[in-house]
Amino acid sequence: xxxxxxxIEQWQREAPERRxxxxxxxxxxxxPRREKPRSVFEAEFLRRIGTPERLIGxxx
Amino acid sequence: xxxxxxxxxxxxxxxxxxAQIEDLAxxxxxxxxxxxxxxxxxxxxxxxxxxxxxYFWTERDEFITHDVDVVMxxxxxxxVKLAELGFLRAPDGRHWTLEGTDILLEAPSTYLxxxxxxxxxxxxxxxxxxxxxxxxxxxxxxxxxxxxGHETPAQQALALxxxxxxxxxxxxxxxxxxxxxxxxxxxxRRIAADMATGSPRPDSGELHAIARxxxxxxxxxxxxxxxxx
Numbered sequence: 374x375x376x377x378x379x380x381i382e383q384w385q386r387e388a389p390e391r392r393x394x395x396x397x398x399x400x401x402x403x404x405p406r407r408e409k410p411r412s413v414f415e416a417e418f419l420r421r422i423g424t425p426e427r428l429i430g431x432x433x
Numbered sequence: 434x435x436x437x438x439x440x441x442x443x444x445x446x447x448x449x450x451x452a453q454i455e456d457l458a459x460x461x462x463x464x465x466x467x468x469x470x471x472x473x474x475x476x477x478x479x480x481x482x483x484x485x486x487x488y489f490w491t492e493r494d495e496f497i498t499h500d501v502d503v504v505m506x507x508x509x510x511x512x513v514k515l516a517e518l519g520f521l522r523a524p525d526g527r528h529w530t531l532e533g534t535d536i537l538l539e540a541p542s543t544y545l546x547x548x549x550x551x552x553x554x555x556x557x558x559x560x561x562x563x564x565x566x567x568x569x570x571x572x573x574x575x576x577x578x579x580x581x582g583h584e585t586p587a588q589q590a591l592a593l594x595x596x597x598x599x600x601x602x603x604x605x606x607x608x609x610x611x612x613x614x615x616x617x618x619x620x621x622r623r624i625a626a627d628m629a630t631g632s633p634r635p636d637s638g639e640l641h642a643i644a645r646x647x648x649x650x651x652x653x654x655x656x657x658x659x660x661x662x
């Protein structure tokens with residue numbers, strides 16, 4: 374079992390470069406709508422805290 | 434006041450502060466690190482997996498869900514500590530909410546692959562939190578995309594693939610065979626290469642077809658391996 378270590382500040386400093394690569398990889402895609410079902414409890418909680426329906430998806 | 438109750442009071446204060454951290458990934462990891470500080474003496478080391486791990490590695494707002502999947506067993510002794518920290522256990526037994534916050538933890542009774550790898554993140558508090566490695570979460574998403582053809586894991590796999598280091602590329606090429614995700618990995622790499630040269634993104638129907646074809650290829654190669662054995 375391998376574990377690497379990173380400092381959160383370093384991770385956040387590198388964020389712009391990382392985001393740019395991922396932006397290029399996903400260019401043209403629309404934000405996806407979750408299709409994998411969630412438990413009713415989880416869906417209700419996420420709805421209560423204002424999570425968009427697109428991210429909650431269907432309930433089991 | 435006993436030392437133990439003082440510690441819990443301190444941790445409750447720290448968890449309340451952590452819940453106010455603006456950066457979602459950092460907030461999540463600080464909270465998981467505080468949980469780890471009470472679970473570690475029991476030999477339990479929580480690991481962040483699932484959608485929050487995808488969010489950590491990709492930082493894409495469109496993948497945020499606020500629920501935090503954590504792999505850790507929760508024996509009664511840890512359940513008591515979590516309650517002392519302010520977590521409320523849901524009736525289903527696997528979800529935990531932190532009173533007065535939008536924190537939702539899910540600790541299902543699952544275990545990680547024996548060869549799973551982690552990233553340990555050193556936090557501003559001085560604590561450390563563990564998160565599933567980018568290669569492992571990529572293999573999870575490839576698995577899900579192959580099984581479902583859904584667009585969410587396809588996009589997540591493309592995003593994770595985009596930022597792999599040279600070492601991680603070697604690692605996934607080694608481990609994808611064992612995990613049974615070679616065909617879908619190659620398919621996602623083809624999508625990425627095609628899009629990089631200006632091809633349009635595949636639509637939902639095409640993604641389902643790609644996933645079905647990869648599943649067939651994977652099944653077929655496994656059948657050949659079985660005959661060769």
